Amino acid sequence: MSMKMLIIEDEEALASVLEEKFAKEKYEIKVARDGESGMSYVKSFHPDIVLLDLVIPKKNGFEVLEEIKTNKATESIPVVVLSNLSEDSDIKKCLALGASDYFAKSQHPINEVVEKVKGVLLRGK
Amino acid sequence: MKKNRNEKSVRVVLKGDIFSSAVNFFEDAFIIIDSAGAVFYWNKAAQKIFGYQRKEAVGKKINRLILPRRLVNARPIETMFGFGRVRGRTLKNRTLETPAIRKNSAKEFVVALSVSYFANNGKRYAIVAAKDVTKTKELEDRLLKTANDLRKFEMAVEGASDHIIITDPDGKIVFANKAVERITGYSLKEVIGKTPAVWGKQMPLDFYKKFWKTIKIDKKVFIGEITNRRKTGEIYTAESHVAPIVDENGHIVFFVGIERDITKEKEIDRAKTEFVSLASHQLKTPLTIISWYAEMLTNGDAGKLTEKQQKYLTEIYLADRRMVNLINALLNVSRIDLGTFSIESRRIDLKKVAQDALKELSPKTTEKHQIVSLSADQKSAKINADENMVRIIFTNLISNAVKYTPANGKIGIGIKNTAKGTAITVSDTGCGIPKNQQDKIFTKLFRADNARAVETDGTGLGLYIVRSILEKSGGKIWFESEEGKGSTFHVSLPPSGMRSQKGTKGLIA
Numbered sequence: 001m002s003m004k005m006l007i008i009e010d011e012e013a014l015a016s017v018l019e020e021k022f023a024k025e026k027y028e029i030k031v032a033r034d035g036e037s038g039m040s041y042v043k044s045f046h047p048d049i050v051l052l053d054l055v056i057p058k059k060n061g062f063e064v065l066e067e068i069k070t071n072k073a074t075e076s077i078p079v080v081v082l083s084n085l086s087e088d089s090d091i092k093k094c095l096a097l098g099a100s101d102y103f104a105k106s107q108h109p110i111n112e113v114v115e116k117v118k119g120v121l122l123r124g125k
Numbered sequence: 126m127k128k129n130r131n132e133k134s135v136r137v138v139l140k141g142d143i144f145s146s147a148v149n150f151f152e153d154a155f156i157i158i159d160s161a162g163a164v165f166y167w168n169k170a171a172q173k174i175f176g177y178q179r180k181e182a183v184g185k186k187i188n189r190l191i192l193p194r195r196l197v198n199a200r201p202i203e204t205m206f207g208f209g210r211v212r213g214r215t216l217k218n219r220t221l222e223t224p225a226i227r228k229n230s231a232k233e234f235v236v237a238l239s240v241s242y243f244a245n246n247g248k249r250y251a252i253v254a255a256k257d258v259t260k261t262k263e264l265e266d267r268l269l270k271t272a273n274d275l276r277k278f279e280m281a282v283e284g285a286s287d288h289i290i291i292t293d294p295d296g297k298i299v300f301a302n303k304a305v306e307r308i309t310g311y312s313l314k315e316v317i318g319k320t321p322a323v324w325g326k327q328m329p330l331d332f333y334k335k336f337w338k339t340i341k342i343d344k345k346v347f348i349g350e351i352t353n354r355r356k357t358g359e360i361y362t363a364e365s366h367v368a369p370i371v372d373e374n375g376h377i378v379f380f381v382g383i384e385r386d387i388t389k390e391k392e393i394d395r396a397k398t399e400f401v402s403l404a405s406h407q408l409k410t411p412l413t414i415i416s417w418y419a420e421m422l423t424n425g426d427a428g429k430l431t432e433k434q435q436k437y438l439t440e441i442y443l444a445d446r447r448m449v450n451l452i453n454a455l456l457n458v459s460r461i462d463l464g465t466f467s468i469e470s471r472r473i474d475l476k477k478v479a480q481d482a483l484k485e486l487s488p489k490t491t492e493k494h495q496i497v498s499l500s501a502d503q504k505s506a507k508i509n510a511d512e513n514m515v516r517i518i519f520t521n522l523i524s525n526a527v528k529y530t531p532a533n534g535k536i537g538i539g540i541k542n543t544a545k546g547t548a549i550t551v552s553d554t555g556c557g558i559p560k561n562q563q564d565k566i567f568t569k570l571f572r573a574d575n576a577r578a579v580e581t582d583g584t585g586l587g588l589y590i591v592r593s594i595l596e597k598s599g600g601k602i603w604f605e606s607e608e609g610k611g612s613t614f615h616v617s618l619p620p621s622g623m624r625s626q627k628g629t630k631g632l633i634a
Binding site for chain 1: 402406409410412413414416417418420421424426449453469513630631633
């Protein structure tokens with residue numbers, strides 16, 4: 001069975017790059033464009049990993065992260081934050097909330113992001 | 126003939142008298158003149174004050190003897206002593222002050238003259254007692270000036286826009302200016318005799334402990350930001366300067382406290398910081414899209430590319446990277462200029478950060494066949510510092526070295542512990558910095574002419590950021606450089622490491 005990945009990213013161009021790249025890696029993918037629909041996918045789709053943007057409509061990434069990590073049913077799902085909010089304080093906040101890793105999108109080539117996300121899943125196993 | 130007789134008789138009156146001998150002991154000059162102003166009697170004190178022997182003085186006009194030359198004609202005897210205006214009436218005693226000189230001297234001093242009159246044989250005489258009052262006069266002038274100055278100070282302090290208080294050594298307020306009423310909202314009546322706790326008490330106890338230690342025990346000036354509370358309950362931020370005023374024995378006489386309400390400035394700073402952060406975030410999203418898509422194309426995700434297509438895409442990708450770096454640099458500069466960045470010092474491994482920076486630059490150094498060496502003893506590399514900032518320092522210094530050193534050149538990084546702290550050096554065999562531009566090298570946006578010629582990519586912000594970080598955290602940076610031979614940059618940090626600083630945001634590494 002393939003891994004299930006949920007991508008929560010409001011920027012369509014970025015979401016589709018991620019989707020295409022991870023589809024090649026044989027992930028089963030769902031994309032949510034805002035925090036609320038992201039949360040409903042978390043509950044219905046039961047992803048093995050979540051890629052989460054922070055600045056997204058309806059419910060921001062911090063809130064989504066907190067919700068996932070404070071719910072017994074979902075707390076074990078690894079969440080990788082992908083955001084251009086690259087402040088130290090944002091990174092610390094996400095890691096404290098339980099994020100597995102944090103990447104400033106603009107600082108990393110897409111291939112590197114793919115490798116690092118795969119690494120997170122391997123570590124989790 | 127008649128005149129002569131008269132004079133004699135006066136002299137006789139004086140000579141035989143006890144009064145006459147006593148006069149010679151007077152501290153004040155005692156001079157008798159006739160109505161024409163000619164000196165008739167001249168005691169020892171007069172000789173002392175004006176320098177003329179009695180013999181020299183007698184018979185001379187008094188104004189010519191004692192007045193400065195410039196006043197002789199302006200003050201004739203009649204005006205000075207009043208003989209001329211009075212006929213047959215009793216002359217009233219008078220006193221006057223006038224500048225005077227000594228024999229053979231032009232240095233003026235002030236004498237007070239008391240003049241009284243008597244008549245003998247129908248002729249009028251004046252007794253002139255003269256006293257050198259220069260010192261008294263000077264003292265008076267000084268007192269007057271001091272009083273005026275004090276009044277000016279009082280007005281300045283009273284009307285100053287900053288809150289100014291004076292407290293006794295126990296902190297009880299003995300003076301408060303008008304700004305105190307305006308800023309705190311409490312009337313002077315409500316604060317005099319109380320302590321600044323009336324509007325203070327908003328900071329943690331530890332803060333006040335340190336505050337009192339600084340001003341009372343160390344007897345040093347306290348400078349810092351402090352949170353206060355107005356009478357209305359509104360919280361405000363003030364920049365506070367409190368100085369202990371000590372007497373010659375080192376005892377504190379009083380404290381002077383000056384505070385400026387900086388609430389508005391703080392809000393503006395916060396808004397600016399937020400705006401710049403947000404703007405940079407918004408700018409980075411499209412830049413990420415460009416770089417990721419360029420990357421997909423070069424990877425062949427959309428089919429095989431020709432060599433030319435590959436080359437063009439690489440240019441697009443590199444320009445995009447430059448833009449991201451520029452945004453980060455500008456973001457850092459805006460935080461440095463606002464003074465709002467935080468420094469979080471904790472135990473870190475300098476060698477590891479240097480290695481990370483080298484690793485990131487390794488594609489470039491490999492491409493240019495540069496020989497890179499890193500020397501550090503493991504012990505000395507562990508210090509207290511903000512990891513992000515150390516990364517910024519290493520990345521900037523090493524990337525400059527890589528950029529401005531030609532192919533096959535050498536780059537050396539050294540980390541060493543000395544008694545004075547940690548010493549970091551980054552040296553290269555690159556183009557160097559021209560002598561006439563060395564003093565500008567840390568200036569914001571400045572790039573040396575030869576650096577521009579070697580490499581177009583450069584913001585002129587790197588060294589400015591590095592120096593700002595070091596200045597704020599207690600470190601230093603300097604360099605030696607010779608054009609065409611290379612440069613060595615030295616960074617030193619005190620044994621205690623980087624000094625932490627509270628702020629709204631850190632810097633982006």
